Amino acid sequence: xxKKKRLSSLKQYPVLMAFSLFFIALFVLDMATPDxxxxxxENTTLTQRPKLTxxxxxxxxxxxxxxxxxxxxxxxxxxxxxDLQSLAETTLFQxxxxxxxxxxxxxxxxxxxxxxxxxxxxxxxxxxxxxxSLSERCPGKVSxxxxxxxxxxxxxxxxxxxxxxxxxxxINEAANVVQGGxxxxxxxxxxxxxxxxxxxxxxxxxxxxxxxxxxxxxxKELGLTPFDRSTHTVETAEDFYGTHYSKARTWNAxxxxxxxxxLQNKLTIWNVTGPGQPTDGTETGLYDTAKLDxxxxxxxxxxxxxxxxRVEGDGTGKILVIKDSYANSFVPYLTANxxxxxxxxxxxxxxxxxxxxADNNYDAILVLYSYSSFTSDPYLYRAGVAG
Amino acid sequence: MxxxxxxxxxxxxxxxxxxYYLAPAKLKNTVLFVCSLVFYCWGEVRxxxxxxxxxxxxxxxxxxxxxxxAKPAARTALLxxxxxxSLGMLFYFKYANFVLSSLNALLGTDFAAIQxxxxxxxxISFYTFQTLSYTIDVYRGEVKTEHNIIDFGAxxxxxxxxxxxxxxxxxDVSAQLHVYEHRYHLKxxxxxxxxxxxGLAKKVLLADAVGALWTDIxxxxxxxxxxxxxxxxxxxxxxxxxxxxxxxQLYFDFSGYSMMxxxxxxxxxxxxxxxxxxxxxxxxxxxxxxxxxxxLSGWFREYVYIPLGGNRKGLKRQIFNLFVVExxxxxxxxxxxxxxxxxxxxxxxxAIEKLFLLKYLEKGKLWPxxxxxxxxxxxxxxxxxxxxGVGFGELFHRLFVPxxxxxxxYFLRNYGVLLAVSAVCCTPLIETLWNALKKRTATRVATxxxxxxxxxxxxxxxxxxxxxxxxx
Numbered sequence: 070x071x072k073k074k075r076l077s078s079l080k081q082y083p084v085l086m087a088f089s090l091f092f093i094a095l096f097v098l099d100m101a102t103p104d105x106x107x108x109x110x111e112n113t114t115l116t117q118r119p120k121l122t123x124x125x126x127x128x129x130x131x132x133x134x135x136x137x138x139x140x141x142x143x144x145x146x147x148x149x150x151x152d153l154q155s156l157a158e159t160t161l162f163q164x165x166x167x168x169x170x171x172x173x174x175x176x177x178x179x180x181x182x183x184x185x186x187x188x189x190x191x192x193x194x195x196x197x198x199x200x201x202s203l204s205e206r207c208p209g210k211v212s213x214x215x216x217x218x219x220x221x222x223x224x225x226x227x228x229x230x231x232x233x234x235x236x237x238x239x240i241n242e243a244a245n246v247v248q249g250g251x252x253x254x255x256x257x258x259x260x261x262x263x264x265x266x267x268x269x270x271x272x273x274x275x276x277x278x279x280x281x282x283x284x285x286x287x288x289k290e291l292g293l294t295p296f297d298r299s300t301h302t303v304e305t306a307e308d309f310y311g312t313h314y315s316k317a318r319t320w321n322a323x324x325x326x327x328x329x330x331x332l333q334n335k336l337t338i339w340n341v342t343g344p345g346q347p348t349d350g351t352e353t354g355l356y357d358t359a360k361l362d363x364x365x366x367x368x369x370x371x372x373x374x375x376x377x378x379r380v381e382g383d384g385t386g387k388i389l390v391i392k393d394s395y396a397n398s399f400v401p402y403l404t405a406n407x408x409x410x411x412x413x414x415x416x417x418x419x420x421x422x423x424x425x426x427a428d429n430n431y432d433a434i435l436v437l438y439s440y441s442s443f444t445s446d447p448y449l450y451r452a453g454v455a456g
Numbered sequence: 457m458x459x460x461x462x463x464x465x466x467x468x469x470x471x472x473x474x475x476y477y478l479a480p481a482k483l484k485n486t487v488l489f490v491c492s493l494v495f496y497c498w499g500e501v502r503x504x505x506x507x508x509x510x511x512x513x514x515x516x517x518x519x520x521x522x523x524x525x526a527k528p529a530a531r532t533a534l535l536x537x538x539x540x541x542s543l544g545m546l547f548y549f550k551y552a553n554f555v556l557s558s559l560n561a562l563l564g565t566d567f568a569a570i571q572x573x574x575x576x577x578x579x580i581s582f583y584t585f586q587t588l589s590y591t592i593d594v595y596r597g598e599v600k601t602e603h604n605i606i607d608f609g610a611x612x613x614x615x616x617x618x619x620x621x622x623x624x625x626x627x628d629v630s631a632q633l634h635v636y637e638h639r640y641h642l643k644x645x646x647x648x649x650x651x652x653x654x655g656l657a658k659k660v661l662l663a664d665a666v667g668a669l670w671t672d673i674x675x676x677x678x679x680x681x682x683x684x685x686x687x688x689x690x691x692x693x694x695x696x697x698x699x700x701x702x703x704x705q706l707y708f709d710f711s712g713y714s715m716m717x718x719x720x721x722x723x724x725x726x727x728x729x730x731x732x733x734x735x736x737x738x739x740x741x742x743x744x745x746x747x748x749x750x751x752l753s754g755w756f757r758e759y760v761y762i763p764l765g766g767n768r769k770g771l772k773r774q775i776f777n778l779f780v781v782e783x784x785x786x787x788x789x790x791x792x793x794x795x796x797x798x799x800x801x802x803x804x805x806x807a808i809e810k811l812f813l814l815k816y817l818e819k820g821k822l823w824p825x826x827x828x829x830x831x832x833x834x835x836x837x838x839x840x841x842x843x844x845g846v847g848f849g850e851l852f853h854r855l856f857v858p859x860x861x862x863x864x865x866y867f868l869r870n871y872g873v874l875l876a877v878s879a880v881c882c883t884p885l886i887e888t889l890w891n892a893l894k895k896r897t898a899t900r901v902a903t904x905x906x907x908x909x910x911x912x913x914x915x916x917x918x919x920x921x922x923x924x925x926x927x928x
Contacts, residue, residue: 165870399691
């Protein structure tokens with residue numbers, strides 16, 4: 070009787086009921102749903118339930134910290150909550166950015182870059198010095214290519230009055246660091262073809278087509294005959310949502326299409342254990358089509374960012390490509406020109422280059438970076454292009 | 457633990473409330489005390505003894521004051537001991553290094569900074585003032601000594617108002633602390649839940665979001681790779697927009713926190729005092745300080761201004777008293793010269809108003825609003841002047857010497873709707889809207905639920921920005 074009375078009096082407080090149910094429901098769902106190990110969307114491993122190791126100041130502090138992270142990472146419906154925030158940001162508050170990504174016209178997404186950060190200034194100068202030193206040690210062989218961000222090629226697609234920094238001026242500053250080699254300015258070629266599909270909408274990379282026009286500019290500069298696109302079959306994969314999308318999470322994002330050429334060239338991923346040419350590696354093809362079934366589809370090109378790998382080409386001579394991920398869709402074109410293409414990604418290669426260069430006697434060296442990683446990635450100068 | 461986090465919202469709060477409601481009447485204060493200690497220690501266990509010492513000092517002095525009722529000298533000694541203990545701790549953690557470095561700069565001395573106190577014990581500025589109110593009130597005979605250390609501890613460390621106020625005086629809650637049966641009723645809990653939701657929405661939907669405009673300009677200390685315009689590149693118009701955004705953020709952040717605290721207080725059966733009353737609609741600086749952080753101004757009025765003589769000892773003395781209070785207000789907000797400047801700035805403004813301006817302001821219609829808002833925003837510029845990414849001189853140069861640079865157009869476009877909503881939420885219009893919505897059950901429940909769901913999305917969706925008043 071008493072209970073019934075209490076329950077009916079609860080009905081007079083609908084906000085109390087709604088509020089309590091909301092928290093109880095979330096609490097129960099949070100407890101009942103299994104923990105995830107990895108978030109594909111956020112491209113990160115998720116914190117697992119911590120154990121209290123010691124009842125001491127440090128033990129308790131680290132337990133509390135980790136438990137806080139654990140609850141944050143494993144909250145029920147994490148992905149859906151993030152989507153809802155993005156929805157509110159773009160519709161309710163009419164924002165032109167979400168998750169730090171600028172939302173431009175035609176569903177294009179851009180990385181924000183309001184200025185050169187102090188840390189970027191330092192990295193930029195050190196990396197330029199490293200490239201300069203490499204070109205002095207390998208006279209006449211080094212080509213240097215800096216890939217602009219999508220916002221530099223498509224400034225008119227940025228949100229109204231977005232204060233993006235002048236990347237073109239910075240790239241032009243880099244033009245004279247290569248001593249006796251080639252600076253490949255890809256901007257004119259990209260501007261000429263800007264009405265084509267040069268950059269992904271939802272990802273920071275250029276498309277395979279964007280890479281092609283840069284490759285054409287490279288061939289022109291070095292006097293090479295470009296890869297003949299008409300004699301190869303184009304393969305495509307739909308529904309590619311890239312890195313920009315994983316930050317912005319907008320409800321109306323338009324997925325991208327990945328294309329690649331049906332090439333049968335061999336790719337060897339070396340097990341790098343020291344400087345110089347390794348002897349041990351895994352042979353495979355240029356493309357890892359299994360990656361098309363996961364979130365990070367761009368990783369299909371060259372099987373991602375391996376430390377050192379070799380592509381067997383159909384041309385003659387040897388080229389070394391020192392690069393970030395923008396080169397992954399670029400390198401396949403080089404099979405038309407070289408017999409062997411060695412690819413180094415310093416993020417997974419902890420040695421200097423000189424031994425490798427001595428072992429292989431390359432005919433050409435191409436340093437290919439996006440402006441963005443060249444100005445922020447310390448691996449290039451740290452891993453020592455300079456020795 | 458910060459309120460606008462998943463750990464607090466979906467672990468600490470539901471568990472604590474469940475334990476509190478289920479606990480037998482006699483044990484409610486124990487539950488509150490223990491849970492609040494967990495809350496306090498969650499960020500840093502090392503500060504646990506600080507809290508314990510503070511509780512013990514004031515508790516024992518309270519007992520002593522009662523015992524020595526007939527010995528004025530002993531009573532004074534006990535009060536001084538409590539003051540020295542509480543304020544000494546506050547000074548040690550918050551001001552010692554500032555004083556040392558200032559001495560070094562002024563006198564050319566070479567005192568080494570004290571190590572290990574770069575982070576303040578959570579909420580120390582707030583709870584030292586709360587415990588002092590207890591001891592002073594006992595000394596004055598305005599409240600009775602608390603004999604039960606659990607009850608007293610529950611008051612000092614009570615989690616809703618522990619970290620960011622409102623500054624609750626012991627006598628505000630002492631009666632309720634000793635009501636064991638029927639401490640709360642459903643209507644009060646429902647009111648509390650509504651207030652909590654509004655406070656949370658203020659904090660995460662408005663404060664954090666509009667604060668991003670300011671960090672777009674000056675950068676984020678904890679995330680140096682996040683791009684920003686840089687104060688040196690921003691045009692004067694953009695810097696003004698930024699400082700206005702910062703002013704909005706500060707208000708929503710702090711008043712949102714207070715609202716959550718008052719809401720949770722009601723859920724527990726306590727009525728905490730109001731802390732903000734639409735400060736940005738004030739028509740004078742005098743009025744602004746009656747509407748902004750009311751419990752702090754009230755504390756200084758009661759324990760400093762009036763004991764010094766208030767306005768009863770002539771105009772000169774009143775101005776002096778005002779000076780002392782505003783100087784202390786500045787110092788309370790932070791151990792740096794810009795906070796002292798900020799306090800003295802308000803002393804000058806309040807003195808001018810007291811001397812002659814107030815009567816003109818009372819007659820004006822629009823201009824007193826413009827006057828007040830302008831001076832308050834300039835005040836916040838001083839307040840933020842020594843923050844990460846800001847130089848005091850550069851900020852004021854940019855504000856008052858027209859300079860070109862990155863224009864505010866993009867930021868007005870991106871934050872336009874949010875700024876408009878924020879402006880409305882600074883006025884009683886938002887209260888009118890709520891009064892209309894709450895008339896019908898459906899719209900009342902829907903409003904609270906929508907705000908809860910959206911706020912949760914923002915809490916999960918954004919990397920949480922830490923509460924601004926932490927270091928004060």
